[in-house]
Amino acid sequence: MSEDGQKVGSRGGNITIRQAEIDDLAAIFHLGEKVFTSQEFSNLYRTWDAYEVTTFFNQESENLIVADDDGFLAGFAIGTTIEKARSAWSYGHLVWLGVDPDYSRSGVGSLLFDRFKKLMKKQGVRMLMVDTQADNEPAIQFFRKKGFVNPTEHVYLTMQL
Ligand SMILES: CC(C)(COP(=O)(O)OP(=O)(O)OC[C@H]1O[C@@H](n2cnc3c(N)ncnc32)[C@H](O)[C@@H]1OP(=O)(O)O)[C@@H](O)C(=O)NCCC(=O)NCCS
Numbered sequence: 001m002s003e004d005g006q007k008v009g010s011r012g013g014n015i016t017i018r019q020a021e022i023d024d025l026a027a028i029f030h031l032g033e034k035v036f037t038s039q040e041f042s043n044l045y046r047t048w049d050a051y052e053v054t055t056f057f058n059q060e061s062e063n064l065i066v067a068d069d070d071g072f073l074a075g076f077a078i079g080t081t082i083e084k085a086r087s088a089w090s091y092g093h094l095v096w097l098g099v100d101p102d103y104s105r106s107g108v109g110s111l112l113f114d115r116f117k118k119l120m121k122k123q124g125v126r127m128l129m130v131d132t133q134a135d136n137e138p139a140i141q142f143f144r145k146k147g148f149v150n151p152t153e154h155v156y157l158t159m160q161l
Pocket of ligand 1: 035096100104109131132136139142
């Protein structure tokens with residue numbers, strides 16, 4: 001499967017994986033609203049909102065990529081690199097990955113992830129991290145298929161003040 005010009009998806013166009021441009025931002029935001037369901041929409045440390053898109057675009061636009069189907073946004077990936085204290089390794093975090101349901105299971109997520117992985121390698125990243133809700137089976141299956149291992153459970157606690 002080639003990364004550019006691949007025929008996938010129900011719309012049958014040619015998918016191009018490329019860096020996001022300013023004109024993509026509204027479509028990315030709205031696709032995120034569609035695919036990040038109420039559970040996915042926010043967690044303790046991230047909320048899907050317009051600032052999430054514009055901040056990544058301003059700060060790390062090279063790590064914001066889109067799947068463009070002849071002008072239609074089929075999906076996007078947003079990530080970042082992280083340096084950890086006392087670690088010589090550089091880490092990559094795939095923060096958001098969203099594919100339009102019309103393109104589900106047609107390889108768009110894989111094309112985006114493969115490009116993201118390549119970008120991270122170029123930036124010296126040695127280990128990639130992803131996280132999602134424990135009941136997001138499609139995403140967990142997807143990440144396993146792409147080679148992620150060692151799922152570790154986190155417990156979040158809250159206290160009303
Ligand atoms: C998870 C997601 C990105 C997958 O995108 P996609 O384009 O459908 O994935 P692909 O077509 O590349 O699938 C690759 C493999 O992942 C696995 N997979 C993907 N979707 C799956 C599903 N719904 N159920 C089970 N396995 C799934 C399969 O092994 C699939 O290979 P196969 O179709 O040959 O069996 C997409 O479903 C999505 O946007 N979900 C909502 C947002 C989300 O949860 N994002 C991740 C956390 S930020």
